[in-house]
Amino acid sequence: MLEQNLLNGLMSGWIYILVALGLTLVLSIVGIVQLAHGEIYMIGAYLVYYFCVIAGFRFFPSLLISIFCAGLLGIFLERFFLRAFRDDVEGAIISTIALILILQTAIVAIAGVGYKNIPSPIQGVLIVLGARLSWERLMTILVSIALVSALLIFINKTRMGQAMVAVSEDREAAALQGINVDRISSIAMFLGCSLAAAAGALTGAIFDLTPFMGGFALMKGIAVIILGGLGSIPGAIIGGLILGLVDGLVTALLSVQMASIIGLLVIILILLFRPQGLLGHE
């Protein structure tokens, strides 16, 4: 039992990391407090539902298509809507709240409020040293690790990735160096939304879908960013793992609800006593 909760915790942790990394990308490069990030996560899940269950494609192709479509949606939203609120915090909050309402209602109108289900792409368990590990969860972890690794390679080893880092540190300086900030913004938005959609799709393969599943993802994403430190990628990874494992362990020892309560308490305390997070700057 314990190992299953730990595996769940690890899996949750990686999902949180995907969401948080996406949110960090949008926050530090596009410059927007994207409160509708959870809705992109939700749309990722529903896209896979439509491609996989309705259209009949296999899970992994559906996953890839969904990630790509979500990325495109992100570019569209950034270019025609969010860019206006780049350094306008109040405006960004209000417009992304409007976006939450629009996206949620659109999905409710199209798919209804009832729970939907994506059949599991992998069944069965792996038995290691007497522990029964569900393949579903292992796959989720592996895919997440793959995606995060791809992102890290992109950021560290490509010129575009480095340009993104430059923009996140100082947008004007980056522009002066000849970096096309608008294009980098679009790319960051594409990646950020893709990660969120991937997280949603992977979660959707295991748990039920509802149009309102985004709020949970947003809260966890913000919690991870706070824990790990604003703008820090290693922070998001470490923070996500810690939060996920805490969730898993506390659920094992106490209950799911206590896990949420303790998680929230930890975040509140961090905000009060170390607001820059574990790895953030002052």
Add this chain to the structure above:
Amino acid sequence: MSKKKLLKLLSYSFLTLVIFLLPLFIRQPYILHVLIMMGVNIILASSLRFIATSGQFSLAHAGMVSIGAYASPLLVMKQGFSFWVTFPIAGATSMIIACLIGYPFARLKGIYFTMVTLFLTEFIKLIAEQWRGLTGGVYGITGIPRPNAIIIPELLNVSFSSKVDFYYLALIMVIVTLLILYAIESSRIGMTFLSIQQSDLLAESVGVNSTGFRVLAFSIGCFFAGLDGAFYSHYLSAIAPGSFGFLLSIYAFIYMVVGGRRKFSGPIIGAIILTLIPELSRGFKEYEPFVFAGILLLVILLLREGVVSLPERLNKIIKRRFSHA
């Protein structure tokens, strides 16, 4: 008195008269209900704006409302107090909790403060869901008694068995709340809040305890949120944690922003308009969030300062047109 002022005084007096005499002409419970909820939302939005005058955007309002919404019924049902005693106590409970957490919270700036208030609302909701012994858990509390009857022999017999009685209670609550908030805001205290909002560094340098004032604004705003919650729970006679999630905090924020954050009348107008929308869109309830979103976008793109700034904006446009003539 100038003609303009006379006109203003007459129209306000007329409006007041209409509001007070309304239940004589309108007795449909449904309409009274909408008006009562309007009152609740006016207090919600105005108290949130009060906190915003000190530069803090709080998303904890839903949590603070829920504290009052639970405190009053629990004291009435478990300890037998009269509503008229528990009502102010509910407000005080929210205020005290706001004061206690306000100090560590007030040190946080801007978006960090808002985030921590968001998490606080979730935290309070989770506690309400888990502490079954106290709050009834996810199912909440039902059978909350109406406010104790007010009986003055041969003069008054208010038993709160009809919506009309609640209408007048809400009306008085709104008037008292707005009077107090306005009085504070138009005093030196209010000016000090505004100075902190604009530059707390400058305010500190001339002797203003910016943290203390922020806690003060937060506590007072939360006091009225608690009162609102207490009224709400005795009016609806049943409450559950689900009603007090961060969506309620967001709605309060939207009422404030759509109406206009910078003027006292802003949240009032915002609350009135946005309470009416769900009622008018009864026919297409699933699309109600679209309407909300649409209004939000209109405001944010065209009328940044909110609906209350419409007259000024129109004036400017008209002046510009005529100066070109």
Add this chain to the structure above:
Amino acid sequence: MTKYFGGLAAVNGLDFDVSRGELVGLIGPNGAGKTTVFNLITGFIWPSKGKVIFKGKDITGQKPHLIAKTGIVRTFQATTLFSHFSVLQNIVAACYLKSEVNFWGAIFHTSNSLKKEEGVLRRAFEIVRFVGLEAFKDHPTRGLPHGYKRILGIAVSLAADPQLLLLDEPLSGMNAEEVDRAVTLIRRIWERGTTILLIEHNMRAAMNLCHRIIVLEMGRKITEGTPEEVKANKEVIKAYLGTGRHDT
């Protein structure tokens, strides 16, 4: 006092005093730690080592608003004003310490508190006139020319009735005419009995105004003395020539 930021000492073993009634200048190249000194004195940051003593009392580690209450007021290097208020409102707001505000009286708008507010308004008016901004008293700060904004910053600090006034580069960004007016104003403030400690990059103005000058470099005091002594001091010349900074 010593103050470390991370591993770097912004202020390092600095020791100086200012006597009542003096007009002292604090100069030094960029990054010498001058604004840090102001922040340390007024409680916006706290020293890693050392003390601040004012009127015989140790005020180290106190909060800024309490230090303001004891009589030390500072202005800011970057123009810092209440940007939505008018000129007069800025000063009225800054009269907080002098308003004897009583919470309940203020809320109930008692005749007593209304009278006090009238007094505050009158005082704010005098200050506006004293600094020469009365023509702009109802002007919003937004459209104000830069020089006037700096003057307003000084006026705001006067509203708190300081015994010791710390001016952080009050003349920055001013043209020659504005500088002259500001220098006159500062001198008049000093003549009224306020002790002044002044950070300035404008050498000519600083030398003209101040009776004594303290020179900082890399967080340390390298010399102090009268303007003439300081001008002739070899280390001061080296410190400034080294960074290419000359007097304006």
